[in-house]
Amino acid sequence: KQEVTQIPAALSVPEGENLVLNCSFTDSAIYNLQWFRQDPGKGLTSLLLIQSSQREQTSGRLNASLDKSSGRSTLYIAASQPGDSATYLCAVPSYQAGTALIFGKGTTLSVSS
Amino acid sequence: EPEVTQTPSHQVTQMGQEVILRCVPISNHLYFYWYRQILGQKVEFLVSFYNNEISEKSEIFDDQFSVERPDGSNFTLKIRSTKLEDSAMYFCASSATATSGNTIYFGEGSWLTVV
Numbered sequence: 001k002q003e004v005t006q007i008p009a010a011l012s013v014p015e016g017e018n019l020v021l022n023c024s025f026t027d028s029a030i031y032n033l034q035w036f037r038q039d040p041g042k043g044l045t046s047l048l049l050i051q052s053s054q055r056e057q058t059s060g061r062l063n064a065s066l067d068k069s070s071g072r073s074t075l076y077i078a079a080s081q082p083g084d085s086a087t088y089l090c091a092v093p094s095y096q097a098g099t100a101l102i103f104g105k106g107t108t109l110s111v112s113s
Numbered sequence: 114e115p116e117v118t119q120t121p122s123h124q125v126t127q128m129g130q131e132v133i134l135r136c137v138p139i140s141n142h143l144y145f146y147w148y149r150q151i152l153g154q155k156v157e158f159l160v161s162f163y164n165n166e167i168s169e170k171s172e173i174f175d176d177q178f179s180v181e182r183p184d185g186s187n188f189t190l191k192i193r194s195t196k197l198e199d200s201a202m203y204f205c206a207s208s209a210t211a212t213s214g215n216t217i218y219f220g221e222g223s224w225l226t227v228v
Contacts, residue, residue, distance in 0.1 A: 034216070034217070036219075042222070043117075043204055043219040043220050043221040043222050044156070044204065044206075044219040045219070046216045046217060046218065046219075049215075049216050091156075094169075098169060099144065099161040099163075099169045099211050100146075100158035100161060101158060102158070103155050103156040103157075104155065105155050106155075
């Protein structure tokens with residue numbers, strides 16, 4: 001059964017710092033991995049989708065990497081800003097061809113100005 | 114930008130009552146989903162729906178739950194007889210194809226409180 005773990009659970013950094021969020025999953029037979037952002041009381045916004053054939057995906061100040069063999073992904077945020085404060089979730093399909101996403105509990109990021 | 118819209122944003126209901134949560138997925142999407150998030154817990158998959166039938170469902174999605182696409186635009190989640198433990202944020206989502214290949218778009222959620 002696929003399980004997703006994210007560490008740390010919470011992170012506080014000053015503005016301008018570069019930071020890394022970690023995600024690990026138990027079943028490496030995945031088609032893709034997605035990173036989402038969730039603001040308090042709001043829905044989820046997809047940030048990056050990495051296909052299993054890719055090792056990295058970039059969008060602006062965000063870079064996500066995927067190492068399927070070790071069951072790990074990282075989300076790198078460069079030059080953090082107060083507007084980056086949110087909970088970041090990673091998710092993988094429940095099984096290789098599954099339509100269900102299994103989510104981690106998320107990392108809650110606070111960036112202070 | 115196209116978005117998934119959900120109504121109501123917040124509903125309070127008595128235990129044992131039926132609740133219908135409504136969603137309008139992105140217009141050219143073919144796959145529809147419901148997820149829920151109990152306060153302070155992980156986002157959990159409930160059900161996926163394609164071509165007017167359920168593709169996949171979780172253990173949470175028991176006989177108390179049902180989904181329907183009553184017309185060309187709406188996608189609903191019905192909870193027949195609500196329990197206290199059904200209190201959660203319910204998210205509708207849609208994607209152009211199955212999640213294995215495509216970004217999934219979530220609505221803002223419907224917060225259900227069962228009292």
